[in-house]
Amino acid sequence: MNQEPIGVFDSGVGGLTVTREIMRQLPEENLVYFGDTARVPYGSKSKQTIIRYSTQITNFLKTKNVKAIVIACNTASALALESIAEKVDIPVIGVVWPGAIAAAEATKTKNIGVIGTAATIKSKVYNRYLHQLNPEITVVTKACPLFAPLVEEGLVEDRVTDDIANRYLGEFKDYNVDALVLGCTHYPLLSNTIRRTLGDKIKLVNPAYETAKSLKEMLISKKILNTSGEEVHHEYYVSDMTDQFTSFADRVLPFSVDKIRVVNIEKYEQE
Amino acid sequence: MNQEPIGVFDSGVGGLTVTREIMRQLPEENLVYFGDTARVPYGSKSKQTIIRYSTQITNFLKTKNVKAIVIACNTASALALESIAEKVDIPVIGVVWPGAIAAAEATKTKNIGVIGTAATIKSKVYNRYLHQLNPEITVVTKACPLFAPLVEEGLVEDRVTDDIANRYLGEFKDYNVDALVLGCTHYPLLSNTIRRTLGDKIKLVNPAYETAKSLKEMLISKKILNTSGEEVHHEYYVSDMTDQFTSFADRVLPFSVDKIRVVNIEKYEQE
Helix, strand or coil: CCCCCEEEEECCCCCHHHHHHHHHHCCCCCEEEEECCCCCCCCCCCHHHHHHHHHHHHHHHHCCCCCEEEECCHHHHHHHHHHHHHHCCCCEEECHHHHHHHHHHHCCCCEEEEEECHHHHHHCHHHHHHHHHCCCCEEEEEECCCHHHHHHCCCCCCHHHHHHHHHHHHHHHHCCCCEEEEECCCHHHHHHHHHHHHCCCCEEECHHHHHHHHHHHHHHHCCCCCCCCCCCCEEEEECCCCHHHHHHHHHHCCCCCCCEEECCHHHHCCC | CCCCCEEEEECCCCCHHHHHHHHHHCCCCCEEEEECCCCCCCCCCCHHHHHHHHHHHHHHHHCCCCCEEEECCHHHHHHHHHHHHHHCCCCEEECHHHHHHHHHHHCCCCEEEEEECHHHHHHCHHHHHHHHHCCCCEEEEEECCCHHHHHHCCCCCCHHHHHHHHHHHHHHHHCCCCEEEEECCCHHHHHHHHHHHHCCCCEEECHHHHHHHHHHHHHHHCCCCCCCCCCCCEEEEECCCCHHHHHHHHHHCCCCCCCEEECCHHHHCCC
């Protein structure tokens, strides 16, 4: 019957966009979401710290008997997925590999752009995966640290954001890039801005959508789809109760979130 | 002789500007600095979380036998100072009270502006202190969440920062504000931008300078100035080793920082 929930985690609220895609593509699945709102953002932190935080969250999700884990955060996927996958005996999928596959399929010029947090870009994990998929691909990367704060300040359609986008993305034009991976959960909210900067022809790859697709394929292949037909439950946990989580959840999710529980995540240091 | 160090802490690197002022005004004092680089920023988090993190840091500083604690972060000063002061038997000073005193002294129009993080502004602690100092003062406050990310991205002299400053600060002109508290350690770096926006006549109050002055007065009044005449030691601890800390420290401090140690700060939950 496989009624155990799928655990989804993120450094904060951004992973709710991945959750939304999972709800759309897998409406029969129970979900447990954890947002690390007390320690957000991850994008400027070291690999060691991102692994420690991701491990604590994994330990917490295991107490919820999850049957699979989705790392909905690009930074944690880039830096902690391998370490997490080694520690648990359930499937773990991140957003980077599905995003890389979609980008490799989308490009004709074989020039792919990747934007993300400083930590994601520094990790070079998109480069590694894309070259694994096709060694002929040229990968051009750029960290865009101001994009997430601009989105969080509500400036998704604004001359300031356009100005910053021009500076961050200008060099992609020189490389004849025809596919751009939006390698941070906040960036799809800037799709209009990015299209204004780079033109309509560039394909914007949103790993959230691709990840939900990969998750579905994985659940089918492992024969762990929830086939019970019973009422579905979605649970939300955070490390800090912030107004932002509730308002973002209400904006992004198809269902209203009536209960969000706070977890002292630091307590999950040991398994 | 009072050779015990002074403990200084901040959510990250910003408190180093306060440390610099302490070094200038109190060159004979030993210092232990802690920057919570793994969990930065505090400005968007809840009071409960800021108190928990500040308590852990205080517990850590106590293991270093500090004779006094300076909370160099506006957000932690605004939300956690009272709670910390209750838990320890050494003097604790924050940046808010000294900043409020200086602003109350600087204003002639009795209209004072305060800018800071969302959490600092929401706490209304500057309003409370300023009204305590003079009930006739009108306090106009504004959260400026993009200022710190803009400074961290190096855009201290930039048309984008000017544009954002115009939006954040515009309303201060309507209130005949003649003194503005720079209520976040990053903001003094935007003094030029703020002067361009609000004119040369407005007095910009930097709590870092005022805090070092208050600290000196307190050490004198409690008779705990270091009078040993021995070589001075400055120690630096962080919760995450980030490139940013080292580069910011090198830019801000008069001495080069040759050793920075990482502390697992979550372990200091209990005293």
